[in-house]
Amino acid sequence: MNIKAQIPNLFTMLNLFSGCVALVMITDLRFDLAFYFVCLGIFFDFFDGFFARKFNVAGPLGVQLDSLADMVTSGVVPGYVMFKLLSNNDAFGTQSYLPYLGFIITLGACYRLAKFNIDERQSDSFIGLPTPANALFFSSLPLINIAFYDDNFSGVIYNKWFLVILTLISAYVMNAEIPLFSLKIKNFSFAKYKLQISFLAVSILVLIFLQILAIPLIIILYVLLSVADNYFHITKKQ
Structure with a gap:
């Protein structure tokens, strides 16, 4: 085996x-x-x-x-x-x-x-x-x-x-x-992963100050940021 x-x-x-x-x-x-x-x-x-x-x-x-x-x-x-x-x-x-x-x-x-x-x-x-x-x-x-x-x-x-x-x-x-958006950061490049890094930084701060209340807020923020990011890229291509 x-x-x-x-x-x-x-x-x-x-x-x-x-x-x-x-x-x-x-x-x-x-x-x-x-x-x-x-x-x-x-x-x-x-x-x-x-x-x-x-x-x-x-x-x-x-x-x-x-x-x-x-x-x-x-x-x-x-x-x-x-x-x-x-x-x-x-x-x-x-x-x-x-x-x-x-x-x-x-x-x-x-x-x-x-x-x-x-x-x-x-x-x-x-x-x-x-x-x-x-x-x-x-x-x-x-x-x-x-x-x-x-x-x-x-x-x-x-x-x-x-x-x-x-x-x-x-x-x-x-x-x-x-x-x-993916949360996988393969190398520390803020220019390439600014959305992911910013999201993770905000999430840590929210967890520190709001503790358990931060969990649903972070998940809602993740979805909303993804929707906004998709809209931005679609608008940019048009």
Whole structure:
């Protein structure tokens, strides 16, 4: 057995394990631990690809395992978070089926992961919001409410229409034909990577000052900057 070939798969399995634990934490309403395990899963997800490229052992099995693991950590988990948020909303009765709308996030993630596997345009950048970023967005929402709790803020975070609209937007943005700029910086050239470097610098500052609240803001900023960058390049060509 080629040990090197199995190292990326080990990290993929750790990603999947982290997602499974996150689901248990959500069931117990331990949203803080669920968020940390999502972060851990995304960390493992990064390194499975890193080691596959480093050891030159990337193959079809690893691609499929990666998507299956992401389906749990970055697909089922955020959908389950939204299900729990909607279930805890007083506006819904105990017999309401509306909380199941939260799993539209899971369906959107599944469709995006399947498209990603056959889309050759996304080798260096993304088209549509990546599922790990989407998972971070939704798994951070309960923590924001805890960290910045007040009646007005809580009313927004747990408003039923706000949550349903976020769910629908999420499924759309993951699968929309929106090119997102790559965060891969191959050499430190500010002229070539000024957008990426500026975005990362702003993200670090926002994280320092706003902490958990920075997570969804950074993801929203990433999408908006990408849209603006695309518009600028289209306008420039005309």
